[in-house]
Amino acid sequence: MRNQTLRLLLDGEYICEIAHRHAYEYLLSDGHNQFVNEWLDAINMRLARVGEAGAFFIAPLGLSSDDTTRIRDEFLRFRDVYGPAIRMLQVIRAAKDEFEMIPGAYIQHAELVQKVNDSPATGEQLRNLVSTIRQTDTRYSNAELMKKLLEHLRGDGYLVLVDEATEMYRTTGKLEQLTHVLRFLSENVDFSKGQKEQADAADSADDLFDKAQK
Amino acid sequence: MSRSKPVNDRDQVQKILSTLHQHSDIVSMSMVGQVSSSDANAATDKGIIALANVGALLPVGEGVFQLNPRIRRFLSDRLTQFSAMQSLTRITEQLHSAQAQWSALIEMRTSGDVADKAEIEESLGITVGEILYFVQQNLRLLNHQTTADFGNVESMRRKIRQNRFYAGNIKVLIAELDSLGAFLDKVDREGVQYGLYNMRNLLVGQIRPQMGEWRHRLNEIQAKISEKLFVRRQIDADLRLLLDAALWMESNPTLNGMEVELGQHPSATLLTPTRIAVQPHYDVSPMGGSQERLMTSVASKLPPPRAKPTAKEQKSRHVVIATTAEMEDEELAPADILVQELVHSMRSGQGKAFELLQWERERRLGAGIGDEEWLFYASNQLAIAGVYTELQIAPTTTDTVNAVFDGVMAFPN
Numbered sequence: 001m002r003n004q005t006l007r008l009l010l011d012g013e014y015i016c017e018i019a020h021r022h023a024y025e026y027l028l029s030d031g032h033n034q035f036v037n038e039w040l041d042a043i044n045m046r047l048a049r050v051g052e053a054g055a056f057f058i059a060p061l062g063l064s065s066d067d068t069t070r071i072r073d074e075f076l077r078f079r080d081v082y083g084p085a086i087r088m089l090q091v092i093r094a095a096k097d098e099f100e101m102i103p104g105a106y107i108q109h110a111e112l113v114q115k116v117n118d119s120p121a122t123g124e125q126l127r128n129l130v131s132t133i134r135q136t137d138t139r140y141s142n143a144e145l146m147k148k149l150l151e152h153l154r155g156d157g158y159l160v161l162v163d164e165a166t167e168m169y170r171t172t173g174k175l176e177q178l179t180h181v182l183r184f185l186s187e188n189v190d191f192s193k194g195q196k197e198q199a200d201a202a203d204s205a206d207d208l209f210d211k212a213q214k
Numbered sequence: 215m216s217r218s219k220p221v222n223d224r225d226q227v228q229k230i231l232s233t234l235h236q237h238s239d240i241v242s243m244s245m246v247g248q249v250s251s252s253d254a255n256a257a258t259d260k261g262i263i264a265l266a267n268v269g270a271l272l273p274v275g276e277g278v279f280q281l282n283p284r285i286r287r288f289l290s291d292r293l294t295q296f297s298a299m300q301s302l303t304r305i306t307e308q309l310h311s312a313q314a315q316w317s318a319l320i321e322m323r324t325s326g327d328v329a330d331k332a333e334i335e336e337s338l339g340i341t342v343g344e345i346l347y348f349v350q351q352n353l354r355l356l357n358h359q360t361t362a363d364f365g366n367v368e369s370m371r372r373k374i375r376q377n378r379f380y381a382g383n384i385k386v387l388i389a390e391l392d393s394l395g396a397f398l399d400k401v402d403r404e405g406v407q408y409g410l411y412n413m414r415n416l417l418v419g420q421i422r423p424q425m426g427e428w429r430h431r432l433n434e435i436q437a438k439i440s441e442k443l444f445v446r447r448q449i450d451a452d453l454r455l456l457l458d459a460a461l462w463m464e465s466n467p468t469l470n471g472m473e474v475e476l477g478q479h480p481s482a483t484l485l486t487p488t489r490i491a492v493q494p495h496y497d498v499s500p501m502g503g504s505q506e507r508l509m510t511s512v513a514s515k516l517p518p519p520r521a522k523p524t525a526k527e528q529k530s531r532h533v534v535i536a537t538t539a540e541m542e543d544e545e546l547a548p549a550d551i552l553v554q555e556l557v558h559s560m561r562s563g564q565g566k567a568f569e570l571l572q573w574e575r576e577r578r579l580g581a582g583i584g585d586e587e588w589l590f591y592a593s594n595q596l597a598i599a600g601v602y603t604e605l606q607i608a609p610t611t612t613d614t615v616n617a618v619f620d621g622v623m624a625f626p627n
Contacts, residue, residue, distance in 0.1 A: 078471035
């Protein structure tokens with residue numbers, strides 16, 4: 001497991017319980033964490049986690065000026081870098097009432113398609129993403145588009161396919177990285193205007209999104 | 215305090231338990247739904263009727279029965295099978311009974327009428343047992359329902375709703391424990407006052423030592439629920455972040471991104487890891503017999519090498535940017551060195567016309583260059599270099615056709 005885990009880290013993967021369960025358990029078991037850190041230290045890297053108990057990933061020992069430049073650049077290109085995932089997750093959220101921004105949430109293709117077919121507004125939201133989702137065409141049906149959307153997110157590491165027969169997907173630990181970035185932005189730029197007012201009405205959160213969708 | 219029971223009663227208990235035991239498969243079946251006698255075989259049908267006769271199954275329709283809720287509750291408690299929103303068992307009823315029974319005991323003590331004292335004491339004992347059992351069971355239920363992340367509900371949202379439900383239930387239970395505490399204080403006080411020491415010890419001794427632990431566990435569960443409700447709010451907040459980001463993109467269609475001040479020590483999580491490419495190569499250097507055998511076996515399976523196609527002329531465009539002809543200094547022969555020195559000497563203006571034969575004769579002969587070949591070679595080389603030469607022809611004594619020369623004069627320009 002050691003080799004696979006190290007390879008996953010070098011590949012830039014986020015290692016969470018859902019996407020790479022065995023590697024995740026390997027890193028959690030005693031001593032392995034330290035070994036991996038020592039190994040990475042030789043190439044000036046370290047084992048990092050999203051938050052305190054999130055997915056593992058590889059990070060530089062210390063962020064260089066090149067690294068901070070890259071972060072800044074990614075924020076300057078926010079729409080290109082994070083925009084697609086955000087818009088696609090929005091569609092999933094609109095098509096699935098119970099959707100949570102947490103790793104491990106189940107998403108079934110058929111369930112989303114049914115909602116999209118029943119709700120013209122959600123269908124339109126999906127079709128607006130034709131140019132964003134990889135390998136799509138306007139002549140595709142809602143079901144085909146939704147499948148491509150899920151596969152796009154899978155390709156980007158936000159989802160894993162857990163059952164091919166039922167087309168059941170699950171969200172991965174990479175979702176927490178996106179959340180972390182969005183939280184950072186909400187705290188540092190005028191990005192989350194109006195969020196505070198919404199937070200005050202946390203108990204009626206069920207309606208917030210529907211309200212915003214109108 | 216104990217009261218002897220009629221033998222018949224005991225027989226009844228045994229009969230009921232025996233029936234339950236005999237038809238335990240039907241009892242088990244009825245735990246997960248209703249049972250119907252219409253689509254059952256003869257043995258099952260007989261069992262259903264037997265269970266219905268002892269009140270273990272209750273009719274709910276034509277030939278359809280369900281398990282007695284008390285038995286279901288008992289089995290669920292034992293098996294820790296709690297329904298999603300199962301309420302806590304209220305102890306208020308038992309508390310009221312205990313208060314009434316205690317008041318009755320005091321009244322007997324003051325009036326002196328002790329006819330039913332033993333019965334009331336036994337009832338009070340049972341009530342205390344019920345209170346203990348129900349509170350313990352409630353704590354088990356709460357612990358089970360609040361610790362599992364999803365437990366017996368389908369989603370986190372419903373889980374939170376369930377936690378809210380239990381948060382309300384706990385408040386009621388705590389209020390009941392307060393009432394129980396007040397009642398125990400009263401028993402403690404009046405027990406001494408009216409000399410009801412046995413009952414006082416039973417009530418206070420059995421319940422009070424556990425009250426502290428119950429409260430502690432309830433507080434713990436309350437904290438857990440509160441934490442989970444917080445997580446819920448956090449998740450809502452995360453979804454709002456997603457919404458905010460989407461709204462920002464919609465309301466700023468001309469902006470691709472934003473300028474952000476990262477601060478002194480930005481979190482590494484903001485930096486998405488990039489792939490560090492590792493390209494493995496096989497080490498073909500001999501590392502021992504086994505590896506050599508392996509390599510030989512692999513090589514033997516490889517297809518024969520293809521005939522190398524003739525190298526095509528590259529079509530790429532060549533541009534000569536600059537070039538200098540590299541001059542290689544040729545190593546001169548001794549004769550050439552002598553000629554070179556001779557030309558140099560004549561051009562430097564030192565020389566006069568002189569006999570070629572005399573030029574560095576000793577050196578020349580030392581290098582193995584004879585007179586005759588020197589004269590032929592040097593006169594030609596000097597002529598090429600533009601030096602005028604003249605043959606020294608000796609006067610002929612014989613009648614020969616060819617003139618004979620025995621020297622060459624070289625004239626500087």
